[in-house]
Amino acid sequence: MAVKDRDRFSTATRIRLIGEQTAARVYRSQTKRQARRSRLTGRAALLALVVCSLIVALAYPMRQYVSQRADIADLQQEQAETRQRVERLRDLKARWQDDAYAEQEIRRRLHYVLPGETGYIVIDPGTAKQSRADLEAADRPWYANVWDGVDKADAAAR
Numbered sequence: 001m002a003v004k005d006r007d008r009f010s011t012a013t014r015i016r017l018i019g020e021q022t023a024a025r026v027y028r029s030q031t032k033r034q035a036r037r038s039r040l041t042g043r044a045a046l047l048a049l050v051v052c053s054l055i056v057a058l059a060y061p062m063r064q065y066v067s068q069r070a071d072i073a074d075l076q077q078e079q080a081e082t083r084q085r086v087e088r089l090r091d092l093k094a095r096w097q098d099d100a101y102a103e104q105e106i107r108r109r110l111h112y113v114l115p116g117e118t119g120y121i122v123i124d125p126g127t128a129k130q131s132r133a134d135l136e137a138a139d140r141p142w143y144a145n146v147w148d149g150v151d152k153a154d155a156a157a158r
Contacts, residue, residue, distance in 0.1 A: 095101045106112050113119040137145050 025111065096105075111119055137148075
């Protein structure tokens, strides 16, 4: 036993024991790191799977939401334009209620004249290049031109 005790306390034996213990600790720490790595990798994969599934699940509703918001904005703009148009038409209706405005517009648009007045239409020869048919149409009453237009449209439809 004396040899064994002496062998146990020899420097070579101690160094070998320390090396074995160190190797065992290194091996244990490596396996723990690998276990942690594999655990983190599994967690990361699960997290990535959950995030991807959430993105896929929410993609269609978000697209619908954005599309509907754009439609709402378009409808609000259309509504504002319609309100402005209604206001313009109300103003025009109020103007037409005034007899002086109505008389002015009738004279301007239809070339009406009061009894005793002489009506003139001035045509600028530089801007109005009229054909012979246009000049003849200017000499006829307006209702004859309307009927000719109806006849031409009817003939084109056949």
